Amino acid sequence: MSTRGKFVTIEGCDGCGKSTQLAMLSEALGRRGIPCLFTREPGGSRIAERIREMLLDPANAEMTDECEALLYAAARVQHLREKVIPALEEGRLVVCDRYVDSSYAYQGEARGLGYEAVKAINRYALAPDVTIFLDLSPKEAFLRKHGADAGDRLESAGEAFHEKVYRGYLRIAEKEPERFLCIDARKTPEEIHREILSVLTGRGIL
Ligand code: TYD
Numbered sequence: 001m002s003t004r005g006k007f008v009t010i011e012g013c014d015g016c017g018k019s020t021q022l023a024m025l026s027e028a029l030g031r032r033g034i035p036c037l038f039t040r041e042p043g044g045s046r047i048a049e050r051i052r053e054m055l056l057d058p059a060n061a062e063m064t065d066e067c068e069a070l071l072y073a074a075a076r077v078q079h080l081r082e083k084v085i086p087a088l089e090e091g092r093l094v095v096c097d098r099y100v101d102s103s104y105a106y107q108g109e110a111r112g113l114g115y116e117a118v119k120a121i122n123r124y125a126l127a128p129d130v131t132i133f134l135d136l137s138p139k140e141a142f143l144r145k146h147g148a149d150a151g152d153r154l155e156s157a158g159e160a161f162h163e164k165v166y167r168g169y170l171r172i173a174e175k176e177p178e179r180f181l182c183i184d185a186r187k188t189p190e191e192i193h194r195e196i197l198s199v200l201t202g203r204g205i206l
Pocket of ligand 1: 013014015041042072097098099100101102103104106107
């Protein structure tokens with residue numbers, strides 16, 4: 001496996017600018033002619049996309065937290081075996097929009113299942129070489145989107161959930177500082193993009 005490609009995942013709370021950065025990174029890697037695969041979770045393969053529909057369907061309101069965590073893990077392993085591992089074996093750089101850290105933050109912390117349960121459920125998940133966390137608190141993301149006068153709405157239950165997700169990510173940053181790299185997402189998109197390129201270069205990935 002020593003000649004295999006590298007596996008990079010990108011994480012962050014809602015509104016952190018992840019999509020913008022993924023588009024900029026994809027363009028930069030394309031320009032450099034680096035063979036890569038950009039993919040996302042949940043989804044990225046036919047079966048995993050079917051599971052994604054189930055997970056994100058608002059009609060499935062009665063889905064239990066455990067069922068949710070297991071479905072994310074099921075979609076993950078299917079996508080991994082079908083898409084990620086073959087691309088790595090071809091020596092491609094794989095960049096995945098969300099991965100197992102989303103499960104630690106959303107299911108483990110915000111839903112309250114706990115780190116160990118999520119770890120056990122995800123025993124087949126290959127560890128990423130590097131994870132880039134776009135560090136923007138939900139409060140900052142919300143203010144950026146709606147302006148500083150929208151303060152009260154931050155107190156809603158939805159906001160409390162997203163604060164827990166953010167706390168979950170910060171816990172991973174404490175636990176695994178070597179792999180899980182935080183980038184200050186309050187900077188401009190260009191600054192963040194340059195930082196991502198420099199982190200990946202520093203890790204020998206670019
Ligand atoms: P998506 O529309 O892809 O959101 P985003 O653009 O924020 O990435 O929806 C994915 C949702 O699934 C998102 O709210 C995060 C959540 N999620 C989990 O709760 N657990 C997981 O393991 C993963 C991969 C995603």
